[in-house]
Amino acid sequence: MAPTRSEESKRRRPVSRRALLAGGAALGAAGALGVAGCSKVPTGDTLARLKSQGIVRMGIAGEAPYGFIDDRGNFTGEAVELAKVIFKRLGIGKVQPVATDFSSLIPGLNSQQFDVVSAGMYINKERCAQVIFADPEYQMLDSFIVPKGNPKKLNSYQDIKKSGAKMATGSGYAEIEYAIAAGIPEKELVILQDPVAGLNAVESGRVDVFAGTALTGREVVRKSRKAEATAPFAPVVDGKKKIDGGGFAFRALDAELRDAFNVEIHKMKKSGELFRIVQPFGFTKAEMTTLTAKELCR
Template sequence: MAPPFGNDAETIGRTAPGSPRFGRRALLAGAAAVGAAGALGAAGCSRVPSGDTLARLKSQGTVRLGIAGEVPYGYIDDDGEFTGEAVELAKVIFKRLGVDQVQPVATDFSSLIPGLQTQQFDVVSAGMYINKERCQQVIFSDPEYQMLDSFIVRKGNPKNLRSYQDVVRTKAKFGTGTGYAEIQYAVDSGYPEKDIVILQDQVAGLNAVEAGRIDVFAGTALTTREVTKKSAKAEATEPFAPLIKGEKRIDGGGFTFRPNDTKLRDAFNVEIHKMKDSGELFRILRPFGFTEAEMTTLTAEELCR
């Protein structure tokens, strides 16, 4: 997700072909009561030691997942059901950990880490990018995917924009999403932060490019290629690794846990590595637009550095 930089906003709803008609506001409104009830229920339940979250989840039989209402990570589909790559992956892994029920709790992306820290949910499953800043606040599973960047541009890419350096050189009118990591990538490449057009999400970015309000919208390769599939006026550029301080940056997204939940995170990692080795992980992610090129052997430790 152009998962945001210090995130804490990995973004707001992306939309792909066949994605839900439900808007992000509808998702949040529909889940707000569930989230509040879930938080109260969890606070009053457990008789297991407070430091053993995995034991508590097994005892209560339900895990509350913080999601951001974002395609393809966690969202409501056309049938009104919670789904997404992170949600479907969570269902499989927590079942194997002895937790039968998954209860998604929708919130704004910027509220995911604070909500986790205040126990509004047990785990964040939003495909959140793993970076040094977040690793100072939370711990991560090893990533389920890696991701390059891409631009939404007018058909034919008239300004030939294929990197942040191209955007700076041509003085193109640049936009990206609320809290996206791409904000910092553009700034690190020399684009004036005050000139960046901040839009709600990649759908708003597509609309702005099509209307000529901006020249380019930056997001992840997955979301840009999905959102432009049916556009007659815009296209996605080839994926690229942002060049930051002379080094290529490849991001990876994973599940997010409280710092004291190492036992839960480690048990989760055991299962996700089994799924990587067997190919099951890709089979779960592929229906949500992921390709084999986005499968990864990166670790959270590497990305935290």
């Protein structure tokens, strides 16, 4: 999901996930040395502690456009840039991204490997039982990466089920749930590392389709000659169309920090600043939302 810059000259390309994870690990190790003993600090006073330290550790999954390393070796992405602005306004001058696998983000947050998570993470009932979320900064539909011409005519999870197509998606992705809801056995799903791996699998013919967000689809195939993205659609779960929203996650006892974050994100939504920050990473007006975390947690 490489970000689309509004101006070609400003385009930044993400480097490999391996490089990001290595860089994130190095930063994480340095951060751990710099804030030794933080895991013993009780939650509840996290906002005060972070202000005192002047740094917040943010778990990311190394995935464009949410959080990644650009071709200059800098951490960037819609979540990273948004976090820089909001935490600065909360009196915390530095955001230190820590890269890990998507499925390790919530466990890492709750074990205090980092202070907040932002990786394009959808807000849903299952995750809301483990962490608390700020209100979403975006909403999202799904899309498929398929071979050019979409030979199997795959435009919904029901189409995948009917055709018997081989489907892949990412580890921990909500798309796993949507596939199962459509009757696709979980054991038949191919779980890959990230959307780039998904594109490679489709191009090589290892799978027929990779399921992800609409933003993933339109961005990751941008330069592909062998694959394309399907039109965005709302997955159907229990007979109802589902629109997802993604937001920052916090530990359950860090409500004060989450609430302070929410105040700032709502100001930015109202002023239009939020959209101006995320637009260079491929987000459109259609992805802006008034959904709340409370709604999405139900």
